Amino acid sequence: MAAATSQDPGMVPYLALGIFAGVRPEELMRLGWEDITTHGVSINGHKAKTRQRRLITISENLKGWLSLGGDLPPKSRRRRLEALRQASGVPWGHDIMRHSFASYHLAYHGSPDRTAHELGHRDTQMLYRHYRQLVTREAAKAFWAIRP
Numbered sequence: 001m002a003a004a005t006s007q008d009p010g011m012v013p014y015l016a017l018g019i020f021a022g023v024r025p026e027e028l029m030r031l032g033w034e035d036i037t038t039h040g041v042s043i044n045g046h047k048a049k050t051r052q053r054r055l056i057t058i059s060e061n062l063k064g065w066l067s068l069g070g071d072l073p074p075k076s077r078r079r080r081l082e083a084l085r086q087a088s089g090v091p092w093g094h095d096i097m098r099h100s101f102a103s104y105h106l107a108y109h110g111s112p113d114r115t116a117h118e119l120g121h122r123d124t125q126m127l128y129r130h131y132r133q134l135v136t137r138e139a140a141k142a143f144w145a146i147r148p
Helices: 002-007 009-021 060-066 077-088 096-109 112-119 125-131 137-144
Strands: 040-043 054-056
Touching (some): 002 077, 096 125, 112 125
């Protein structure tokens, strides 16, 4: 987030929604500012991977990141994201933003059902099979304290 803030502020909402709301990259490219309200991030059926509507809670730190504004959806996303990856030096695996969100959300809230719901899953099977990494409560507190 530091690299985006300093080098490409327009990418901040894309990254913040991926990291702190767990929105899938393909869904992020279908979102606009009109989909974000004080009630949450609304992903309508035609924008969702699963074609099921969901409303994602906006955490306090996500509110801060979104208040910075930026491009939603961002143009030239792949090129810009690659430049930020290189600038940050952070290892970037497949779907890392969503996986991080799921792991830290589960560790912080301690509710597999709540985390699965935020991710748009019917139950917790997918969460445990693909997303959950071992994260301590202390690390989760630090993650949710990341603010602009």
